[in-house]
Amino acid sequence: MSSLHTWAGLLLGWVLYAMFLTGTVSYFKDELSQWMRPELPRLSQIPDQAVVAQRVAVELGNIAPGTSQWSIRLPDERNNSVYAFWRTAPRNPGQRGFGEGNFDPATGQRVASRDTLGGEFFYRFHFQFHYMPVVWGRWLAGAAAMFMLVAIVSGVITHKKIFVDFFTFRWGKRQRSWLDAHNSLSVFGLPFHFMITYTGLVTLMALYMPWGEQAAFKTPAERQQLSAELSAFIQPGKPSGQKMPLASVADMVRQALERWGRDNVGRVTVVHPGDAAARVSVARGEAGRVSMSPQYMEFDGATGKLLMVRESVGPAAETRGVLYALHLGRFSDTEMRWLYFLVSFMGTAMVGTGLVMWTVKRRQKLPDPERPYFGFRLVERLNIASIAGLSIAMTAFLWANRLLPHPLESRADWEVHAFFIVWVLTLLHALVRPARSAWAEQLSAASALLFLLPLLNAFTTQRPLWQSLFEGDRVFAGIDMMCWALALLHAVLAIRTARQGAISQPALKPKRQAPIAVTSREGAG
Amino acid sequence: MNHLLPFALSLSGFTALAFAVRRQQRDVIGRPLRPTTTYVLRLAGACALLLALGILVAEKGWSIGLVLFSGHTSIAAGIVLCALIGQARMVR
Numbered sequence: 001m002s003s004l005h006t007w008a009g010l011l012l013g014w015v016l017y018a019m020f021l022t023g024t025v026s027y028f029k030d031e032l033s034q035w036m037r038p039e040l041p042r043l044s045q046i047p048d049q050a051v052v053a054q055r056v057a058v059e060l061g062n063i064a065p066g067t068s069q070w071s072i073r074l075p076d077e078r079n080n081s082v083y084a085f086w087r088t089a090p091r092n093p094g095q096r097g098f099g100e101g102n103f104d105p106a107t108g109q110r111v112a113s114r115d116t117l118g119g120e121f122f123y124r125f126h127f128q129f130h131y132m133p134v135v136w137g138r139w140l141a142g143a144a145a146m147f148m149l150v151a152i153v154s155g156v157i158t159h160k161k162i163f164v165d166f167f168t169f170r171w172g173k174r175q176r177s178w179l180d181a182h183n184s185l186s187v188f189g190l191p192f193h194f195m196i197t198y199t200g201l202v203t204l205m206a207l208y209m210p211w212g213e214q215a216a217f218k219t220p221a222e223r224q225q226l227s228a229e230l231s232a233f234i235q236p237g238k239p240s241g242q243k244m245p246l247a248s249v250a251d252m253v254r255q256a257l258e259r260w261g262r263d264n265v266g267r268v269t270v271v272h273p274g275d276a277a278a279r280v281s282v283a284r285g286e287a288g289r290v291s292m293s294p295q296y297m298e299f300d301g302a303t304g305k306l307l308m309v310r311e312s313v314g315p316a317a318e319t320r321g322v323l324y325a326l327h328l329g330r331f332s333d334t335e336m337r338w339l340y341f342l343v344s345f346m347g348t349a350m351v352g353t354g355l356v357m358w359t360v361k362r363r364q365k366l367p368d369p370e371r372p373y374f375g376f377r378l379v380e381r382l383n384i385a386s387i388a389g390l391s392i393a394m395t396a397f398l399w400a401n402r403l404l405p406h407p408l409e410s411r412a413d414w415e416v417h418a419f420f421i422v423w424v425l426t427l428l429h430a431l432v433r434p435a436r437s438a439w440a441e442q443l444s445a446a447s448a449l450l451f452l453l454p455l456l457n458a459f460t461t462q463r464p465l466w467q468s469l470f471e472g473d474r475v476f477a478g479i480d481m482m483c484w485a486l487a488l489l490h491a492v493l494a495i496r497t498a499r500q501g502a503i504s505q506p507a508l509k510p511k512r513q514a515p516i517a518v519t520s521r522e523g524a525g
Numbered sequence: 526m527n528h529l530l531p532f533a534l535s536l537s538g539f540t541a542l543a544f545a546v547r548r549q550q551r552d553v554i555g556r557p558l559r560p561t562t563t564y565v566l567r568l569a570g571a572c573a574l575l576l577a578l579g580i581l582v583a584e585k586g587w588s589i590g591l592v593l594f595s596g597h598t599s600i601a602a603g604i605v606l607c608a609l610i611g612q613a614r615m616v617r
Contacts, residue, residue, distance in 0.1 A: 166602075167543045169610050188602040191595045290588035326592065335528055336589070339596030346603065 033118030055108030389426030
């Protein structure tokens with residue numbers, strides 16, 4: 001069981017670490033997106049959603065006339081722009097074409113801000129990575145999650161003394177300290193770690209296990225019924241061909257607001273706008289309900305008449321809806337979001353300590369520590385680049401957001417390229433430097449980049465920290481100060497690594513042979 | 526929503542539970558506590574945690590209450606551990 005835990009954890013451990021960390025910051029993806037579009041002013045109060053919906057509907061009629069479907073996410077407490085996407089004529093037959101954009105709620109026009117994916121990049125990377133077909137990425141994420149699940153279950157079995165050792169931490173004992181840290185991080189967050197891994201698989205279960213669905217639902221009508229249980233996106237169907245202007249979207253949203261309360265409309269989707277067969281779905285917001293099951297009101301697009309209200313789904317669909325919602329945590333208010341973030345951060349640290357422990361455990365058994373075998377070196381270097389290097393790369397992504405000129409052709413892509421270029425550079429650095437120096441240098445670099453980021457923000461935008469604090473801009477002030485907190489964390493880690501290196505070099509040799517018996521007995525990693 | 530009370534309860538609950546463990550009794554107090562004291566600490570700790578759960582569920586309903594409880598307890602346990610580590614380092 002112990003070796004199952006070790007290898008299930010290690011094999012995709014680097015992928016898991018990246019998924020955990022990008023997933024963790026994705027709990028604040030909307031805030032990150034706001035920070036990355038500094039030209040877009042913050043909303044001191046949420047504008048009337050009905051008015052905004054109407055504005056953007058009119059604008060979309062100009063931008064995408066004749067589209068078969070468009071959908072907008074209205075501004076809320078955490079979003080100061082309206083995200084919209086619409087179907088376009090496919091470039092290749094068999095493919096579905098989409099256009100997308102962010103719109104200013106005050107004018108309804110496209111956002112005049114720098115081109116960026118914002119926090120959405122980390123969010124998408126978290127489950128589908130980049131530079132590969134989306135489906136491959138999702139399969140890889142699924143495999144990693146499955147390994148994680150195996151590692152969690154086998155870890156609990158291996159650990160055995162969960163309750164006796166619950167508060168145990170033996171400081172300054174190298175391998176034992178790592179083991180205790182790994183155990184504590186795992187055990188304290190265990191409900192979360194298990195939940196997040198399992199529900200992560202649930203979010204993409206239709207991709208991983210399509211057979212039940214394929215066997216059960218054969219006719220198009222049945223499939224449509226299934227999708228109605230799972231999502232508030234209504235299916236386009238066939239247009240009538242008869243032109244009819246879209247009725248007032250504002251009135252429809254107003255009806256929904258009356259039903260669900262102020263600011264509680266999430267999304268407006270229209271199929272065949274401008275056609276007599278147009279239909280509009282107005283979906284309820286996600287705040288405060290632990291379920292992603294669709295709740296929406298459907299209107300006749302031409303007359304504005306309410307066709308139906310959907311507020312519940314079957315028990316199986318609801319189970320999925322709840323598990324899905326638990327993973328995303330979008331129902332959270334600020335405090336709960338911080339809890340999600342912190343515990344998820346513990347999960348990241350759990351994977352990180354697990355990865356490091358693999359090398360710590362084996363270093364003492366090396367016949368010649370100066371020349372470890374290939375596998376050891378590989379793991380050691382990959383650890384450096386995937387843990388310390390990822391911090392640098394993610395910070396570099398934010399730096400690129402501030403430094404790349406705008407306008408610039410495919411600027412959003414270049415921010416992402418910058419992330420990967422820097423990440424590859426950290427791997428190269430880890431390959432050429434001695435391991436301990438590489439750790440210390442990369443952690444210091446991450447710390448410096450994080451520390452300087454608020455200063456860069458102050459110089460390159462109109463929204464420096466002092467002004468954000470003065471105006472009570474929680475998003476900008478929060479991210480700037482979070483950068484400093486993380487800079488501090490990286491600095492502490494860098495100093496400890498460097499200091500430990502200095503102590504352990506002479507101390508390593510006499511220690512080398514003695515503890516083998518002890519370490520092999522303890523081996524619960 | 527006041528998070529302070531349930532969080533304080535989680536924190537004191539885990540503190541009581543920590544002192545109900547042999548190793549922590551030896552490390553922090555220097556001697557093992559009497560079995561009755563240990564038993565009472567364990568009971569008090571469990572009650573505090575249950576009370577925290579009760580408050581959260583009463584205020585927020587089962588769904589959000591349970592999620593919050595999980596978050597509160599995870600963080601509280603982490604803080605208790607850090608405090609124990611800090612205490613051990615100071616003594617040394």
